[in-house]
Amino acid sequence: MKIVFIATEKLPVPPIRGGAIQIYLESVAATISKKHDVTILSVQDPELPNIESRNGVTYIHFSKENYLPEIIEHLRMVRYDVVHICNRPLWVREIRKVAVDAQIVLSVHNEMFAEEKISFADGLECIHETKKIVTVSDYIGTTIYSRFPSAKQKVKTVYSGVDLQTFHPKWTQQGAKINESIRKELGLKNEKVILFVGRLSKVKGPHILLQAIPNIITEHPEARMVFVGSKWFSDNQVNHFVRHLYTVGAMYKDYVKFIQFVQPKDIPSLFAMADVFVCSSQWQEPLARVHYEAMAAGVPIITSRRGGNPEVIEHEKNGYVVDDFANPEAYAKWINALFTNPSLMEKMGRYGRTKAEKEFSWNVVASNLLSVYEE
Template sequence: MKLAFICTEKLPCPAIKGGAIQILIDGVSPILSKNYELTIFSIQDPSLPNREKRGRIEYIRLPSGKRYPEAVAKELGKGNYDVIHVFNRPKNVPIYAKAAPKSRFVLSLHNEMFAKEKISAKEAEEAIRSVRTIMTVSDYIGRTIVKRFPSAKNKVRTVYSGADLSTFIPVWSKEGIRIREKVRKKIGAEGKKIILFVGRLSANKGPHILIKSLKYLLNKHKDVVLVIVGGKWFSDNSIDGYVRSLHKLAKPFKKQVIFTKHVAPKEIPKYYLAADVFICSSQWQEPLARVHYEALAAGLPVITTKRGGNAEIVKHKQNGIVIKDYKNPKAFAEAIDSLLSNPQKAAKMAQKGRQFVKTNYQFKHVAHRLERVYLEAVGGILQ
């Protein structure tokens, strides 16, 4: 079978600049390419050739911008692909289907791309007709599609993401402990209790709430440090109004808030190992942030918000804590305190989280679920 993956026009593949979609593709492509011919389309980057083969995977990188879909479509016409997997761009599916009429199409959605402000009813219905399956990263995203377009109900299917356990080694392992101490020394947080945030610095992600929570937390835990990993937008470390406001908010806490700026994707796992608690403070209806899989895989107790799909994999008081009062800094402080004050409870949650990923949310599991979708698209049967 010949497969094609079509990335969005935002970031290159492999995930040299991050991106949940690109990281997912990096995780499943070596597994899928053992049995299938795989071509990955993404945008160009100065550090990558426009065309290359890595093992059994072919990469075709095209100029970014408005002409990207047309450039991809032109290439598709040359390929005779059995299945074409379009990532997060339902608007582009009809363009690609016209270029490759004999191919079967599947679409995966990582955000609310069927919302009114993203796509017209006419465009959406055309996209739905053009695909065999619409995979969503969470049940939440699936519900948003069906609510607006009941015609999609029989095509929508949740396919959860995952993590690479060989990359996210557990914090309690010998190697994990060694890396932990090295990173703590690097950021100047030796002997501290580290609360970790990883993500874009935007109001939707809520790091401002975490900074505000320190006012309550420091009364009991004076050795706490909040480490904020991320830039304004993936690899972009420029300062906008919101980032400026975060630094202003953090100023009274001095060395108890550490901004690392953007960290290269391959270095991110080391920061999980340095932490004691991981927090996803999403304020918006989060589709289901992949940082949850990463933190669970690294063996960290996780605190998240009951927004969007987050609570679908973080189970309250089992492998983490789910906060309903997500706008309240005090609610975060109380959740953090409950873990820092009960290390045995925190360790138990962390171990359950690691096991949760190990049993069903490694990239090999994700690849298997994707393979099932692809074979169903062409009428095949998974052995």
């Protein structure tokens, strides 16, 4: 098959600026390209050539200002068997006009079929023109067919994945070396490390986690909280909310560290030095990819019961799901429980790693996606 993936206009692929969709595309394309002809279309970036080939995948970059028109022109000239559009249902109509013979697959990574995002008429037309609608979680699937019942037969959940080769649990020889090296670099020796990785925005809940510190250090004064991220992908400018986090963090300066945007290639090392990973999202998150990364690194997860996040957590096996997600004490409760029981931390981490190997490798994700195409 000749397959083209169309990324959103936000960030480039390869994912040099980060982004869950961008990482997803690069990773599944590398596997699928072993058997099929694969092209990825995305926005231009000064650090990327307009056309290149990597790992058997062709990358073509178009200007941000005229992104969709340039894609339309490309599809007018080049025929594909499968056109896979990422997260932009409103593009389906225009793309169908030029890709008349292609099977159109739409992957939905957010609540793109909500009333404020798409009209009922446009939603129905999009569903009619697509062969399959792939969602990153069951939660996102329900947001589509609860409003558009006719979509239910077309919707299929294909969970995202993780590159298992780049994550090294600390019980492995390489993981132990990375753990020691990063902890030394950050001034963390025998401390117990709580890790947060994500955008520093209110919806992600880092402020909730900061408020949990007093309850944690009362029981575990050796605890340290490390926040990795910035206000937006690769943008380290400090806005009002980030400044607020820094101010609160300064009240606990011996217990909190902030690390700004980190290139995706460096993220695995930070997970390797963590004891617990916390996703304190306050919004209905589709399903944050950091869950897959924490599992791959063998780190137990504490996540909020929001959106699709709980779908990959087996409560008390690879982590805990926090029902009272806006309550700092609810996170402190589970963090303290794990810090009190190191053998449980390791047991959960090992279970998570095994789960990632069985269910969330990129080979598994690519195979699941191919099965959708082949249908």
